[in-house]
Amino acid sequence: MRFARYPAEAMDATPEITRFAPSPTGYLHLGHARAALFAWRRARATGGRFLLRIEDIDTTRCRPEYEAALLEDLRWLGLDWDGTPRRQSEHFSEYRAALDRLAARGLVYPCFCTRADIAREVAAAGTAPQGPDGPLYPGICRELPEAEAAHRIAAGQPYALRLHMACACEAVATPLQAQEENVGWHICRPEVFGDVVLGRKDVPASYHLCVTHDDALQGITLVTRGDDLKPAVDLHRLIQALMGWPAPRYAHHALMRDATGRRLAKRDGAESLRALREKGISAAEVRAMADAV
Numbered sequence: 001m002r003f004a005r006y007p008a009e010a011m012d013a014t015p016e017i018t019r020f021a022p023s024p025t026g027y028l029h030l031g032h033a034r035a036a037l038f039a040w041r042r043a044r045a046t047g048g049r050f051l052l053r054i055e056d057i058d059t060t061r062c063r064p065e066y067e068a069a070l071l072e073d074l075r076w077l078g079l080d081w082d083g084t085p086r087r088q089s090e091h092f093s094e095y096r097a098a099l100d101r102l103a104a105r106g107l108v109y110p111c112f113c114t115r116a117d118i119a120r121e122v123a124a125a126g127t128a129p130q131g132p133d134g135p136l137y138p139g140i141c142r143e144l145p146e147a148e149a150a151h152r153i154a155a156g157q158p159y160a161l162r163l164h165m166a167c168a169c170e171a172v173a174t175p176l177q178a179q180e181e182n183v184g185w186h187i188c189r190p191e192v193f194g195d196v197v198l199g200r201k202d203v204p205a206s207y208h209l210c211v212t213h214d215d216a217l218q219g220i221t222l223v224t225r226g227d228d229l230k231p232a233v234d235l236h237r238l239i240q241a242l243m244g245w246p247a248p249r250y251a252h253h254a255l256m257r258d259a260t261g262r263r264l265a266k267r268d269g270a271e272s273l274r275a276l277r278e279k280g281i282s283a284a285e286v287r288a289m290a291d292a293v
Contacts, residue, residue, distance in 0.1 A: 015048035024066035027272035096204035136194030190238035216245035
């Protein structure tokens with residue numbers, strides 16, 4: 001199987017709006033090349049639009065030199081994009097407004113727990129329900145009196161804003177479904193994520209909130225990404241339903257892995273595209289490597 005299959009199948013398809021949304025916390029590697037090519041080919045094959053989004057809400061790890069490098073790498077690969085790239089760090093007020101809408105409905109609550117607090121609670125319980133991202137939040141702050149929460153916020157205590165999952169699911173009248181390309185429809189079970197964090201005191205955004213907000217704002221019709229993010233679809237469908245945002249279709253591709261079978265990742269020192277380029281490997285060769293299964 002090669003990812004170039006899309007152009008042949010999609011010549012008569014409705015124009016798609018896709019996006020590639022890297023975080024500038026390091027240099028792009030082959031896994032990023034696969035993801036970018038996957039989305040770019042689909043948009044171009046259908047006469048649609050391919051958007052570039054810079055997911056830089058983590059202002060402590062994202063760096064301008066990495067953003068400049070990823071733009072250079074994408075151009076070297078032969079990819080172009082439509083319009084100006086959207087930088088999420090420039091739109092925190094929009095994400096805060098979305099959180100405020102959820103808060104007005106009683107669907108988020110402040111959580112003052114540290115990771116250590118949560119770990120102690122889970123250890124004391126002896127067991128904890130597991131979600132896609134690990135043990136679920138045990139609900140320590142879920143029923144905190146409003147006056148106490150307000151006092152702690154006024155005192156400057158750090159906090160996160162968590163989605164009250166039970167209330168959120170109750171607020172959605174019908175079972176949610178998501179459409180996976182080449183798979184079909186499936187019933188979503190967002191409750192398996194528990195009370196996820198949607199924002200923090202200092203950064204009014206999380207990946208789950210930002211990505212659904214921006215996909216809706218930019219009119220994304222087909223969300224393409226790696227298989228590792230497939231479970232997130234169920235949570236994203238819930239956020240979309242709560243906010244009245246349209247539901248795109250989804251298409252997931254296999255992850256790039258090294259010789260040991262481990263997925264390529266920045267944190268594990270995956271060889272960057274620029275390192276491959278410095279070795280004399282051409283853009284065409286890199287594209288072929290990204291396509292290989």
